[in-house]
Amino acid sequence: MELLRRIRKHHLAMAGLIILIPMFICALFAPFISFHNPVEPDLKSVLVSPSFSHPFGTDTLGRDVFSRVVYGSRISLLVGFVSVGIAVMIGIIIGAISGYYGGVIDEVIMRFVDLMMCFPTFFLILAVIALLEPSIWNIMIVIGLTSWMGIARLIRAEILSIKSKEYVLAAKAMGFSEYRIIFKHVLPNALSPIYVVATLGIGGAILTESALSFLGIGVQPPTPSWGNILTQAKDNIEVAWWLSLYPGLAIFFTVMGYNLLGEGLRDIFDPRRRYQT
Amino acid sequence: MGEVLSVSGLKKTYEVKKSAFSYKKEVVNAVNGVSFTLERGQTLGIVGESGSGKSTLARCILLLEKPDYGNIVFSGVNLAGITHKQLKKLRKDMQIIFQDPYSSLNPRVKVYDAIAEPVLFHKIAENNQAKDLVTEILKSVGISEDFFHKYPHEMSGGQRQRVAIGRALAVNPALIVADEPVSSLDVSIQAQIINLFMDIKESTKISMLFVSHDLNVVRFISDEIIVMYKGRVVEAGKTDEVFYQPVHPYTQMLIDSIRGGFLNRAGDDAQATGGCAYYPRCDKRQSVCSGEMPELRGDAEHMVACLF
Numbered sequence: 188m189e190l191l192r193r194i195r196k197h198h199l200a201m202a203g204l205i206i207l208i209p210m211f212i213c214a215l216f217a218p219f220i221s222f223h224n225p226v227e228p229d230l231k232s233v234l235v236s237p238s239f240s241h242p243f244g245t246d247t248l249g250r251d252v253f254s255r256v257v258y259g260s261r262i263s264l265l266v267g268f269v270s271v272g273i274a275v276m277i278g279i280i281i282g283a284i285s286g287y288y289g290g291v292i293d294e295v296i297m298r299f300v301d302l303m304m305c306f307p308t309f310f311l312i313l314a315v316i317a318l319l320e321p322s323i324w325n326i327m328i329v330i331g332l333t334s335w336m337g338i339a340r341l342i343r344a345e346i347l348s349i350k351s352k353e354y355v356l357a358a359k360a361m362g363f364s365e366y367r368i369i370f371k372h373v374l375p376n377a378l379s380p381i382y383v384v385a386t387l388g389i390g391g392a393i394l395t396e397s398a399l400s401f402l403g404i405g406v407q408p409p410t411p412s413w414g415n416i417l418t419q420a421k422d423n424i425e426v427a428w429w430l431s432l433y434p435g436l437a438i439f440f441t442v443m444g445y446n447l448l449g450e451g452l453r454d455i456f457d458p459r460r461r462y463q464t
Numbered sequence: 465m466g467e468v469l470s471v472s473g474l475k476k477t478y479e480v481k482k483s484a485f486s487y488k489k490e491v492v493n494a495v496n497g498v499s500f501t502l503e504r505g506q507t508l509g510i511v512g513e514s515g516s517g518k519s520t521l522a523r524c525i526l527l528l529e530k531p532d533y534g535n536i537v538f539s540g541v542n543l544a545g546i547t548h549k550q551l552k553k554l555r556k557d558m559q560i561i562f563q564d565p566y567s568s569l570n571p572r573v574k575v576y577d578a579i580a581e582p583v584l585f586h587k588i589a590e591n592n593q594a595k596d597l598v599t600e601i602l603k604s605v606g607i608s609e610d611f612f613h614k615y616p617h618e619m620s621g622g623q624r625q626r627v628a629i630g631r632a633l634a635v636n637p638a639l640i641v642a643d644e645p646v647s648s649l650d651v652s653i654q655a656q657i658i659n660l661f662m663d664i665k666e667s668t669k670i671s672m673l674f675v676s677h678d679l680n681v682v683r684f685i686s687d688e689i690i691v692m693y694k695g696r697v698v699e700a701g702k703t704d705e706v707f708y709q710p711v712h713p714y715t716q717m718l719i720d721s722i723r724g725g726f727l728n729r730a731g732d733d734a735q736a737t738g739g740c741a742y743y744p745r746c747d748k749r750q751s752v753c754s755g756e757m758p759e760l761r762g763d764a765e766h767m768v769a770c771l772f
C-alpha cells in the first residue's frame with residue numbers, strides 16, 4: 188500500500204497512528220483488557236487510589252476507572268466514526284451537486300451552507316438534545332448534521348477544478364451518462380482531501396461528545412463515556428485526582444492522535460509538500 | 465465520398481471582465497465566421513498561432529462549447545437544434561484527442577479499463593468479445609500488453625497519447641478532432657505519433673480535423689489546410705498549394721518561422737479598426753487595408769482573404 192508506506196515515512200502521521208492503534212485495540216478487545224465490570228458498583232472498595240488490581244483507581248461507587256476508560260473508548264470511537272460518516276455523506280452529496288451543476292443551484296446551496304455555518308453549533312446541539320431524549324444515537328446524528336458544511340465546500344471546490352479537466356471533457360465527448368461521469372470520473376478524483384478533513388473531524392466529534400456527556404446530556408450513566416466519568420470526577424477532584432486525570436488523558440491523547448494523523452495526511456496528499464518530509 | 469462535416473458561419477464569443485471591479489465587459493471573438501467542409505476519409509489541418517481560435521473551433525464542433533451562431537452539419541444532422549437524446553447517439557461518432565496527455569486520461573483508471581469503458585458503454589462488442597477488441601485496439605496504437613494494467617502516471621507522455629488515441633478509435637467514430645495532439649510531446653515522439661495518425665488515416669475511413677500551431681506537423685498529414693488568424697480564416701486550400709504557394713502575408717510568415725524565421729507578433733494587441741484583422745502586423749499593408757475587411761476569395765483549390 189502506497190499510502191501506508193508514505194505514512195510510515197511521515198513522523199507526525201506515524202506518531203498519530205502509534206497513539207491511535209492502542210486505542211482501537213482497547214475498544215475492540217475491551218472485555219479482555221479490563222478485568223472488572225465497568226458498570227457494577229463495588230461498595231467495599233470506594234475511591235481506592237491506583238494500585239495493582241485497579242491501575243487507574245476506583246470511583247465513588249467502587250467501579251474500576253481503568254475498565255470504565257477502556258469501555259469509554261468504544262463510545263468515543265463510535266461517535267467519532269458515525270457522526271463524521273454522516274457529515275461526509277451529506278457533504279459529498281451536497282458539495283457534488285453544487286459543484287457539478289453550478290449556476291443557480293450552486294448559488295442556493297452555497298447560501299444555505301453559509302446559513303448553516305452561522306448557527307452556533309454547540310448551542311444548536313444543546314437545543315436539539317434538550318428537545319429529544321439524550322442518547323448516543325441522537326448525539327451522533329446531531330453532530331453529523333451540524334458538521335457537514337466544511338466538507339461540502341471542499342468537495343465543491345475540488346469538483347469545480349476537476350470538471351474542466353480534459354478527461355472529463357473526453358468522457359462527455361464519449362456520450363457517457365451524467366451519472367457515470369460524476370461517479371466514475373469526477374468524484375473519485377475529488378475525494379483525497381476528504382480523508383484529511385474527516386480525520387480531523389473525528390477528533391472534533393469526540394471532543395463535542397465528551398463535552399455533551401460532561402454536561403449530562405450526552406451518554407447517560409451508568410454507560411461509561413470519557414465525558415461522564417469527568418462529570419463525576421469534578422465533585423471529588425480534591426480527594427481523588429485519578430478520577431479526572433485518566434479519562435482526561437484519554438481524551439487528550441485520542442484527539443491529539445487524530446489531529447496528528449490528519450495533519451500528516453494533509454502533507455501526504457498535498458503534492459507541493461510531498462517531498463519535504 | 466460525401467461530406468462528413470460541414471461548418472458554416474460559426475461564431476463563438478466570450479465576455480471578459482476588464483477588471484474585478486468594473487462592470488465593463490470586453491467581447492472576445494474567439495471564432496468569427498468560420499466555414500469549411502470535410503469529406504469522408506479526408507484530413508483537414510487547422511493552423512494558427514495561439515489565440516487564433518483553433519481550439520475553440522474544435523470544441524464547438526463537438527458541442528463541448530456551445531457556438532453562438534452558425535451551423536454545424538455532421539453526417540447530415542444539423543447540430544444546432546439537436547435534442548439531448550439525439551446528441552447522445554451522435555457522440556460516439558465524433559471523438560476528440562486533446563493536447564495534454566497528462567490531463568486527458570483519468571488518473572484513477574487503468575489503461576485497459578480506459579479503452580474497455582467506451583467499448584462496453586456503447587456496446588461496440590459483447591462482453592465476451594470485448595477483451596479481444598480492447599487488446600486489438602491497444603496493440604494497433606502501439607501499447608504492449610505489459611502496460612494494460614498500469615495507471616496513466618506510470619507511463620510516458622507519448623504512451624499516454626497513444627492510449628488517448630486508442631480511446632478515440634475504440635468507438636469507431638466517423639470523425640476525430642485532434643486538438644494539438646503532438647504539441648506537448650518531444651520531437652522524436654512527435655514523429656512517432658504523427659506516423660500513427662498516418663496509419664490510422666490509411667487503414668480506416670475516419671475523417672480527421674487536425675489542429676496545430678505547427679504548419680510543419682500539419683502539412684504531413686493534411687489533405688487540406690485552413691489558416692486561422694484572430695478567429696477568421698485567412699487562407700485555405702490544398703496542402704501543397706497553401707504550403708508551397710502561400711499568398712497571405714500571415715501564412716508566409718508562419719512558413720518562414722518553420723525555416724527559422726522570427727515570428728513577429730509586434731502590433732498584435734492593437735485595437736481592431738474595422739479593416740483587415742492582420743493590418744497592424746502586416747508587412748505588406750497599404751492604406752486600403754485598414755478600412756476594408758477582405759473576404760475569402762478564390763476557388764476550391766486555394767482561397768485567401770487578402771486584398772492583394
